[in-house]
Amino acid sequence: MSIKNLGVLLAVIMIVAMMVIPLPTILLDILLIINLSISIMILLITMNTKEPLDFSIFPALLLLTTLFRLALNVSSTRTILSTAKAGAVIETFGNFVIGGNMVVGFIVFLILVIVQFIVITKGSERVAEVAARFTLDAMPGKQMSIDADLNTGMINDQEARLRRSKVEREADFYGSMDGASKFVKGDAIAGIIILIINIIGGFIIGMTMHGMDFSQAINTFTLLSVGDGLVSQIPALLISTATGIMVTRAASEGNLGDDLTKQMSAYPSLLYIVAGCIALLGVVTPIGIFLTWGIAGLLAFAAYNIQNKRTKQEEAIESTQTEQELDEVRKPENVFALLREDPIEFEFGIGLIMLADVNQGGDLLDRVVAIRRQIALDLGLVVPVIRIRDNIQLHHNQYVIKIKGNEVAKGEILLDHFLMLNPSDEEHGIEGMETVEPTFGLPALWITEEKKDEAEVFGYTVIDPSSIVSTHLSETIRKFAHEILGREETTQLINHVKESQPSLVEELIPNILSVGDVQKVLQKLLKENVSIRSLTSIFEALADYSVYTKNPDILTEYVRQALARQLTSQYVRNGVVHAIQVGAGIEKKLADSISRTEQGDILTIDPESSNQMIHSFTQKIEQMSQLGIRPIILTSAGIRMYVRQMMERALADTPILSYNELEPNVEVQSVGVVNL
Missing domain, CATH: 3.40.50.12790 (FHIPEP family, domain 4)
Structure with missing residues (x-):
């Protein structure tokens, strides 16, 4: 186990032990200042975090800080009731707020508690609940969007996995925040109860055990109780604010020790601000510079070390990256990257961007997914990723379909019109712009939306722009399916059959036929629009007749008969x-x-x-x-x-x-x- 993990585990054990073991007042003062420092640090981190996942340990950290604060409450209560003293920090906070008037001090404390409990904590709890519900409701849509981007080639498999992981972690995070916000609410209630117990219990103990009179007991224990409450509630107020900030803007993959040390030290420059706040606290309050400046010095030293180490790491990484980039440039084989070509490309002019933009109501990506599924069912061909992109060199309303980098089909559509198939030998009286349907070359008219209903009444076929494009793309893929099927795609189909028919595949490939031989037969079938979905029957026929001939033309005839x-x-x-x-x-x-x-x-x-x-x-x-x-x-x-x-x-x-x-x-x- 690493030192970081062991340190976190020991810290949690010590927090629990604080509730049982009495602490010296000097140690209690140190822990109270550390508690305040942690609260300031958490608040600053949440204010500088761009995404919730950058501080994904926040729900767990919220529980730990709440437990730490309650442990300090228990320790300070024990010290107040047993010795009528609570250290410099609590007495300073009590004197600073009360200012010689117990009633005013008590009212100020109650106001702070009410602000935290009713305003910040209640609001954070509600926001966390709504965020968790909305995040879970949005998960299916986000997953479908990732699948659509993957199918169209906008992202690769690795990017898709990362995005799916992020969606799942976000859902886990907001679900955890919904539960963790209850800790803050319970902490506020506990603060009020502990204050009342301290005042009443202290008053009774002061008069019965410490020999104080009524006035001395009420003054002493009210001051200490209010000071103790402020020392606890101010950090609690900061944490509540941080909670509200986090849930208004999902879970971590690492363990708590790694994430705590990594994410809490992600902003070393902020440690200087924390150190300055603690040092200033020793100057303007009677706490003294001995405690505050010592802790502030440690914080500043830690910030310097973290920042210095990070700077060296970044310089080393940058130097390594620069060397790798130079090495990559020098490698002659990198020229091969320029030779890569996409199996299927769909390019369109800037006027047709709306077809692929989901935010503008475009459904081309969903239609492409449907096309791939339908061709798999009809032809048995797994269509590779279709690359969809705009091309400023094309005409505004033009699109082009390419197979292996070569243009095989093109068309032009008007997004604000509908295409009416128009038999040339009929008179219909419907006005429109004459054109040719791009898929089958039929005479047609571009008509406005106002003319659509009239055309349908006359019985004409009216097609929307998205359907025109998807039909053209689908028919083009069917026409050139034999060119799309390469050796890699053939190998994938063979492996698919091998999962259910291992003996058949092992007998045929490569003992009798090579992958290239099988590819040629499948290509000839696809070229004549014959589905290769029944691969088992095809392989059975090849296994039966390939012992007599290896000629792909003759083998294709035997397969067709099968x-x-x-x-x-x-x-x-x-x-x-x-x-x-x-x-x-x-x-x-x-x-x-x-x-x-x-x-x-x-x-x-x-x-x-x-x-x-x-x-x-x-x-x-x-x-x-x-x-x-x-x-x-x-x-x-x-x-x-x-x-x-x-x-x-x-x-x-x-x-x-x-x-x-x-x-x-x-x-x-x-x-x-x-x-x-």
């Missing part, structure tokens, strides 16, 4: 799917155009045939779209991936499935056959 039930539920409605079938001529043409190489199979179809096929499929899909039908392209299993390769650029959003990827009970309604 996910037939999932694909069926994704594209089939009411047991029916509308399909454009690939004719036998196209399948034969593609099969004949496959070249076997060391790197795998390559489709080498001639451009003329390829363009002709793409044009035929595009024309057929457009015809179906005009009828309100969104068909899939259906082909045989052996040729599916080559059909996808050929149409990837022109028909990226059109699902291409093989017969093996549909459940047997599905009714396939052919809406056409495309052939050469």
Whole structure:
């Protein structure tokens, strides 16, 4: 146990012992002056503390100072009643206040007690109670704010942990202050009772045991009792004031000894002020300079030592930091920090700051959290932190979405307007500014809030600015999900499966496939909007077929067939799917155009045939779209991936499935056959 901790423990034990062991008057005088010094110091610290947690031991310290003051009360009462004396400090306070008139002195004392009990203590108790309740009520909101900042990348994991710890400690602190304020209230009541006991008991003891007459007994014990009460109540008044200051502006992580020595010595310059007050007390009062100047000298010496030690520590730390900064600058590898890029970035012009500002009603941060959750459910992809920030280089109302530092989407919105999707072939008579919906490129109008109800009455879709941005961001992430999934994200998914299926993962990785091989298969699935949430089924299929081939294209086809039930539920409605079938001529043409190489199979179809096929499929899909039908392209299993390769650029959003990827009970309604 350290000397600091041992010292605090011994001090608490000595305080308790004071209530039982009689003290010499000289020692009592020293302890009374120390009590007054501690009270002044606590008051000054609370006045200079910026945050409650900077003086988080205050509730415990409040209990200790109250116990110390009551122990001094007991010791002084014992001395007054047994010897009719109480030392220089108590007699000085009694003579100074009474001034030869016991009635006036007694009334002044009562006024001090009433001020402390009714005004300061009662107010501090109420404020502490309200602060504790409000702090506890605000905890959920603060935690949600921290989670939102973490999800948007405004803070990292370490900062989030520190902020959560601070919220919890604040709640603990104000809860402790609510209870500790009762100590001050009880101390004020005890002071009044002890005063009455001292006067009445002293009067009786003085006349019966000390042989005093009535006048001598009442004068002696009233003076000593009022002096004793003042010596106790003035520090109590200072502590009550400090309590009020603290609760009007949460718990500590260290033990009491460490925090007491650290936080009480956090302002060494204030010790000079305390020393000056104590020294001045010896000059202007009859206490004498022997006691006061000795204690003031010790305080000043302690302040000098603490300040000198702290100055040396700060110089050493500053020197070390300077050297470390120079060393860091000299290191060539620090250039790599400039190469870091965020997986997903959302930048916006200064006119759209309100979208992300919670204080202005912006809900973009909450929407981003919802987007990440929804994509995890729909695609099985854990979207990394989305970096949200303003960019003064953008147009006032413009925003940009970047994937790995490259711009992939952008848009422009008007915060004080609504977007009305406007079919170009209909007349509606609603005035607005023509524009294009940024996500799907549909014709639209910007309309004012006054026109919103009118547009909804006509049955048009009206979208608010926040929904426009969140929809665009969500669809962009879905579109580029395969690029977002890197090896690190793949490793995290593998570790997640390993928690529940350790044997499966150990068999597959790295014995048969590497993390990169698994990543390629998952990327190909995401690129065709196939959810990878069912990782167990995916890994089972990879474990079954990767012993025959390591080609990611072929493995992807086997995985897709293993996910037939999932694909069926994704594209089939009411047991029916509308399909454009690939004719036998196209399948034969593609099969004949496959070249076997060391790197795998390559489709080498001639451009003329390829363009002709793409044009035929595009024309057929457009015809179906005009009828309100969104068909899939259906082909045989052996040729599916080559059909996808050929149409990837022109028909990226059109699902291409093989017969093996549909459940047997599905009714396939052919809406056409495309052939050469």
